[in-house]
Every structure is written in structure tokens, then in C-alpha cells.
Amino acid sequence: MMISRFFAFSLFLISASLQAQSFNIMATVHPLAMVAASLVAPDQIEVLIPTGMSPHDFALRPSDIERLQEADVILWNGPNAEPFLQGFAQRWPDKIWLSAAPSDAPANADDHWWFNPHVMLDLQHQLALVLEREERSFEVALQAQLQTSQEALAAVRHHGFFVFHRAYDHWVEVMQLNQVGAFTLSPEQKPGLRTLHRMRQQLQQGEVQCVFSEPQFSPALIDSVTRGLNIRRGELDPMAAHIPLSANAYVEFIADLTERFVACLTPETP
Numbered sequence: 310m311m312i313s314r315f316f317a318f319s320l321f322l323i324s325a326s327l328q329a330q331s332f333n334i335m336a337t338v339h340p341l342a343m344v345a346a347s348l349v350a351p352d353q354i355e356v357l358i359p360t361g362m363s364p365h366d367f368a369l370r371p372s373d374i375e376r377l378q379e380a381d382v383i384l385w386n387g388p389n390a391e392p393f394l395q396g397f398a399q400r401w402p403d404k405i406w407l408s409a410a411p412s413d414a415p416a417n418a419d420d421h422w423w424f425n426p427h428v429m430l431d432l433q434h435q436l437a438l439v440l441e442r443e444e445r446s447f448e449v450a451l452q453a454q455l456q457t458s459q460e461a462l463a464a465v466r467h468h469g470f471f472v473f474h475r476a477y478d479h480w481v482e483v484m485q486l487n488q489v490g491a492f493t494l495s496p497e498q499k500p501g502l503r504t505l506h507r508m509r510q511q512l513q514q515g516e517v518q519c520v521f522s523e524p525q526f527s528p529a530l531i532d533s534v535t536r537g538l539n540i541r542r543g544e545l546d547p548m549a550a551h552i553p554l555s556a557n558a559y560v561e562f563i564a565d566l567t568e569r570f571v572a573c574l575t576p577e578t579p
């Protein structure tokens with residue numbers, strides 16, 4: 310009796326570990342795939358929303374649903390950020406759904422969760438548990454990078470800046486930066502004239518030293534608001550499309566983000 314039960318348990322362990330090796334992982338956006346790539350090879354990871362496409366107005370196509378169906382583990386930003394997946398999360402409870410959104414997140418929180426490195430570390434731990442992987446090097450490298458970022462931003466964190474859309478709240482909070490405003494809540498919404506007028510005034514009053522654009526959207530709007538003023542310009546890609554998937558991709562993303570903020574917020578020496 311004891312022996313057969315032990316034997317059955319061993320079989321269970323073997324099948325569980327075999328399963329772990331063949332998990333198909335899908336991340337909704339490239340930045341979540343960067344976190345998954347710290348644990349599994351890039352070719353085992355599918356990304357649902359192509360990097361050139363805005364996740365804000367994304368709609369699933371039939372081919373996306375087929376790809377989702379083949380995934381065993383889905384990393385997503387939760388039902389508030391990605392409502393198109395909510396029904397599938399309920400319909401397919403046998404899949405492992407790992408949401409980056411913390412369970413106590415308020416409904417109006419900025420849901421670009423990948424800009425919070427602590428939330429991403431938590432997501433990486435959840436995935437490591439599912440995959441039964443003991444993996445510490447990601448955490449060590451990320452903590453070291455965060456220390457470097459804090460030091461690099463210390464001298465410029467009170468310098469004001471505008472971002473193109475509201476995507477960076479978590480980064481601003483973690484690094485205690487001075488974000489004065491955003492042109493738009495979502496890239497699909499054009500800012501109103503009143504907003505643009507207020508932003509122009511803030512620029513004229515010297516509250517803002519740097520304005521960030523985004524590669525997917527025309528900078529014409531920012532050109533017109535900053536015209537004639539000596540304002541530094543930077544570019545931020547919230548989807549991090551320029552960083553290829555690798556074990557170190559997410560840490561590289563944080564290093565790159567830090568450099569972009571330091572470059573735009575540091576005044577030119579006369």
C-alpha cells in the first residue's frame with residue numbers, strides 16, 4: 310500500500326516536471342514577455358499584441374483566439390487594462406492566468422504595470438513558481454539596476470517634464486520624479502485646446518524642462534506646443550519595442566529608461 314502510493318506520487322512528480330518543460334507561454338504585451346524571458350527561452354514565448362499596435366484599442370481577431378487557446382500560461386495586465394481577455398479567463402480556468410495587476414489596485418490606477426519594477430519582480434516570482442524554477446539572478450540584477458537608477462536620477466528628480474500619454478505613473482512614483490502632466494490619457498484621444506493652453510503656460514513659466522514624445526505618434530502636437538521655447542525633447546517607447554527578448558531584457562529596459570530620463574532632465578552646461 311505504502312509502496313504503490315509512493316510510486317504514484319513519483320509518477321505525478323515526473324509528469325509535472327515534464328509538463329513544466331513544454332509550457333507554452335503567452336504574454337499580452339512585449340514588456341511582460343521581457344519578464345517571462347528571464348525564465349524561458351524567447352522562442353517559447355508568444356506575444357499577443359504586436360509591438361507596433363496600441364494595446365488601448367486592441368480587439369482580438371480569430372487567429373489571436375487560436376493562439377490563446379494553445380497557451381498554457383498567460384501573462385496579462387488584468388481585466389481593467391485588458392478587458393478583451395476577461396471572458397476567456399473565466400471560460401478557460403484550466404489555463405494559468407498570471408495577472409500583473411496587484412489585487413488591491415484601485416480601478417483608476419495607471420495600468421501600464423510593467424513600469425513598476427517591484428510589480429514585475431512579483432510577476433516573475435509567480436511565473437517561477439508555476440514553472441518550478443528556482444531563479445535568483447533576475448532579482449539580483451534588477452535590484453542592482455534599481456540602485457543604479459536611483460543614484461543616476463537623484464540630481465534631476467525635481468526637474469519637471471511632460472509625457473505624451475499617461476503610461477509612466479508607476480515609474481514616476483518608484484523613482485520619485487516630477488511629472489508635471491501628460492498630453493493625453495490614452496494615445497487615441499487628442500488633448501483638448503484647454504489642456505494644450507495650460508501646458509503651453511506651464512512651459513512658458515519654466516516649470517518643465519523636458520517633453521517626451523512616443524515613436525508611434527506624430528510629434529507635430531508637441532512641436533506646436535513647444536514652438537519658440539527652449540525645451541529639451543526626449544522619446545519614450547512605452548512598449549519597449551527596441552529591446553529584443555533575452556534573459557536580461559527587462560533589466561536592460563530599466564537601464565535604457567533611466568538613461569532617457571537622465572539625458573532629457575539634465576540641463577545643458579553653458
Ligand SMILES: [Zn+2]
Nearest residue numbers: 421474476547
Ligand atoms: Zn498606454
